[in-house]
Amino acid sequence: MDEAALITQAADGDVNAYNTLVLHYQQMAYGVAYRIMGDSDSAADATQEAFISAYRALSRFRGGSFKAWLMRIVTNQCYDELRRRKRRPKASLDALYVEDESPDPDGSFITHTENPEAYAQRMDLQAAILDCLQDLPEDQRAVAVLCDVEGFSYEEIAESVDAALGTVKSRLSRARSKLRDCLQGFTELLPAEYRLTGEG
Amino acid sequence: MSTPLNERDLIELNAYLDGELSADERAAFERRLEASPALRAELASFRQTKALLGMADPVPLPRNFTLDPAVYGAPAPRSLWERLGLPPVAVYVPAVAALVAALVCVGVLVLSPKSPPLQVAEEPSMMQAPVEEQAAPTEAAAAEMAEMPSPPADEEAAGAEPETFGAQEEAAEAPEGEAMTEEEAAPPEAADAVAEEAEEAGEAAPAAEEPAQAEAIESAAVPTSTLGAGVGGAVQTPLPAPTGTPAAAGAGGVEPTAAPSEAERAAEVDNGENVAGAEAPTAPAAQPAQPTAAPTPAPAATSPLPLTLTALIVVVAVLVVIVVVLGVGLLFAGKRR
Numbered sequence: 001m002d003e004a005a006l007i008t009q010a011a012d013g014d015v016n017a018y019n020t021l022v023l024h025y026q027q028m029a030y031g032v033a034y035r036i037m038g039d040s041d042s043a044a045d046a047t048q049e050a051f052i053s054a055y056r057a058l059s060r061f062r063g064g065s066f067k068a069w070l071m072r073i074v075t076n077q078c079y080d081e082l083r084r085r086k087r088r089p090k091a092s093l094d095a096l097y098v099e100d101e102s103p104d105p106d107g108s109f110i111t112h113t114e115n116p117e118a119y120a121q122r123m124d125l126q127a128a129i130l131d132c133l134q135d136l137p138e139d140q141r142a143v144a145v146l147c148d149v150e151g152f153s154y155e156e157i158a159e160s161v162d163a164a165l166g167t168v169k170s171r172l173s174r175a176r177s178k179l180r181d182c183l184q185g186f187t188e189l190l191p192a193e194y195r196l197t198g199e200g
Numbered sequence: 201m202s203t204p205l206n207e208r209d210l211i212e213l214n215a216y217l218d219g220e221l222s223a224d225e226r227a228a229f230e231r232r233l234e235a236s237p238a239l240r241a242e243l244a245s246f247r248q249t250k251a252l253l254g255m256a257d258p259v260p261l262p263r264n265f266t267l268d269p270a271v272y273g274a275p276a277p278r279s280l281w282e283r284l285g286l287p288p289v290a291v292y293v294p295a296v297a298a299l300v301a302a303l304v305c306v307g308v309l310v311l312s313p314k315s316p317p318l319q320v321a322e323e324p325s326m327m328q329a330p331v332e333e334q335a336a337p338t339e340a341a342a343a344e345m346a347e348m349p350s351p352p353a354d355e356e357a358a359g360a361e362p363e364t365f366g367a368q369e370e371a372a373e374a375p376e377g378e379a380m381t382e383e384e385a386a387p388p389e390a391a392d393a394v395a396e397e398a399e400e401a402g403e404a405a406p407a408a409e410e411p412a413q414a415e416a417i418e419s420a421a422v423p424t425s426t427l428g429a430g431v432g433g434a435v436q437t438p439l440p441a442p443t444g445t446p447a448a449a450g451a452g453g454v455e456p457t458a459a460p461s462e463a464e465r466a467a468e469v470d471n472g473e474n475v476a477g478a479e480a481p482t483a484p485a486a487q488p489a490q491p492t493a494a495p496t497p498a499p500a501a502t503s504p505l506p507l508t509l510t511a512l513i514v515v516v517a518v519l520v521v522i523v524v525v526l527g528v529g530l531l532f533a534g535k536r537r
Binding site: 013027029030047051055144148149169173176183 | 207210211213214215218220245246248249250252253254255256257258259261262263264265266267269272273
């Protein structure tokens with residue numbers, strides 16, 4: 001995929017070229033939105049709005065990492081939705097609570113090669129990760145997701161969250177400390193290979 | 201465990217874990233790791249946390265997030281300014297240029313009506329005077345008089361011919377050309393003429409007797425013929441009638457074709473050859489005189505002068521249209537983004 005050419009064509013109004021970019025990045029965008037938002041409906045809405053906003057703003061893309069630029073739009077869209085959610089907390093928190101009870105309500109995480117026990121363990125881990133991420137402040141949550149889940153570099157994270165490199169390092173350090181402590185609370189629920197063994 | 205780690209140590213530890221330290225920083229941190237079991241323990245726990253987070257499964261997509269070409273198929277292409285890398289404010293340059301051009305155009309249109317009438321009235325006489333002087337010196341003066349408004353002519357006519365007061369009333373109704381005719385036709389000989397015949401310029405012909413006056417009336421009725429008569433040489437005496445015509449002849453350029461035949465008739469009248477028909481009714485003579493004199497100012501008023509002005513207005517208008525269309529187009533192209 002010639003990303004630069006697709007971006008140029010999309011900026012000139014070629015929706016098909018833009019859709020090629022969407023298909024390439026939608027998994028990452030939705031994953032980030034899902035782990036920031038905590039539920040699939042809100043994540044889907046934020047992802048769709050982010051892709052629409054990005055399409056309209058393509059002419060302002062000045063080069064660099066398109067992935068980071070796109071994730072910045074996604075995270076901003078998520079922050080906007082979270083702020084709206086805070087203004088009407090009851091309904092949104094209820095929805096989030098129901099969603100958190102089952103990270104895979106429709107069984108879409110199931111693979112045909114694993115047995116039910118392995119599937120259950122994996123689901124426990126997914127639930128623990130999502131739960132611990134939701135306990136983080138929003139700014140630390142986004143940094144942790146981008147770094148440890150999506151594998152972004154510090155520079156890409158800084159661009160994605162519109163923060164300085166030092167701020168990213170600081171947020172990531174704090175986020176990991178909290179995540180470590182949170183995940184240790186799920187130790188008994190996790191299989192042996194997932195249990196944290198550090199003295200800290 | 202040794203001394204607790206501070207935040208700076210944890211930041212450096214996570215940067216080391218993520219491979220974000222420079223070679224020198226990495227070497228220095230590894231030396232610290234060897235000397236600090238607590239640092240190693242922290243590093244292990246963070247590494248495990250990072251590994252756990254890395255086990256997060258890709259979230260199944262509820263649907264594709266592609267855009268519908270039917271809805272988003274025709275977005276505005278990047279505007280010219282964006283393609284050129286100009287700042288957004290440059291989009292307003294065409295609009296400002298269009299505004300300035302429109303103001304200039306309006307200014308020209310507002311100011312132009314004041315000057316043309318003066319120039320229109322003067323130019324024909326300036327150009328014609330030398331030409332007319334060769335044939336009939338008095339025509340130049342007559343032409344100038346013809347250019348004057350009719351009310352003053354009426355006053356002069358009234359002063360010159362107090363006895364022909366009835367004729368003056370008719371002259372007052374007549375256009376400028378005929379008023380001049382009256383003025384010139386007021387020599388002492390004409391004082392004997394009946395007042396109602398005073399407007400007939402043909403009376404000015406000294407050699408003509410009463411019978412000839414009737415024909416002279418006809419010549420006055422068609423002023424251009426008298427100009428032709430002057431050219432024919434049959435009439436040596438400058439005829440008053442043509443005074444109003446030079447402007448028309450010069451401007452219209454139509455009269456010369458009709459002039460020869462009527463000039464002959466005028467010459468015949470002057471020679472007294474055509475006495476018959478001298479009793480031709482005079483009333484019709486006055487009426488035709490009006491229509492002939494009336495058209496004369498019209499062509500002169502629309503002539504050449506406004507050409508430059510018109511060209512300027514057209515050019516400015518075209519430029520305004522181009523600039524406005526361009527500016528509006530670019531503005532819309534920029535705003536649709």
